[in-house]
Amino acid sequence: MVTVLASAETRRARRIAEQVPDPEMPMLTLADLGVLRDVEVGPDGTVVASLTPTYSGCPAMAEMRAEVAARLRDAGFARVEIRTVLDPAWTTDWITPDGRRKLAEHGIAPPGAAPRHAPGPVPLTLAPLRHAVACPQCGSADTEETSRFAATSCKALWRCRACREPFEYVKEI
Incomplete structure (x- = not known):
């Protein structure tokens, strides 16, 4: 029963994170752009969202991290962690x-x-x-x-x- 609940919460958290717009090209979501790599909800309720920058040192990453965290917190997730994943490097094939x-x-x-x-x-x-x-x-x-x-x-x-x-x-x- 707990696994099903966690899975439902993970799906809900993913849906929220997937809707965050890219700050530089707001017609795209982070999911459209392929920078949203993963979203998980741990056993303690912590949401971990993983993002990969389009470029090393991309100035939009700070805004992306902040917006994903804010939307997840606004949706009722009290503990949110945003991870930056550099390997494998992002590619335009992920759009x-x-x-x-x-x-x-x-x-x-x-x-x-x-x-x-x-x-x-x-x-x-x-x-x-x-x-x-x-x-x-x-x-x-x-x-x-x-x-x-x-x-x-x-x-x-x-x-x-x-x-x-x-x-x-x-x-x-």
Whole structure:
């Protein structure tokens, strides 16, 4: 009976944590973004939520931790612990299909598949990587990067040559 109760509480705590919006891209929840790794309720009632930052040193992590903890406490969980999990490192592959759809609906080009590397040293590429990014406004692949950095570390600025609209692009990592 206690196991069923704990399981129901874990599901309730997870549902609450999954609804927390990303502070930098509020159209996405932490679940959509894939940074919410796990939520558990221990035998003593402590909720442990695990988050993985999109980038090491991501300034939004403090806000994410605070908001997850606040929402869980507001829902009646007295003891809340937020853990930062760095291994494995977050990848844009963890963005859910619904999250990718929401990005595009809000004029942000979602990332493609994250780069894959063989085990061992990461190859150094000195030339800029060239790939097509579809415009989230008109769908054209005739786009160009205007700045490798945007409002947040995880995005770049692009422009569509077809419709002339600028847009942000979530970089693959």
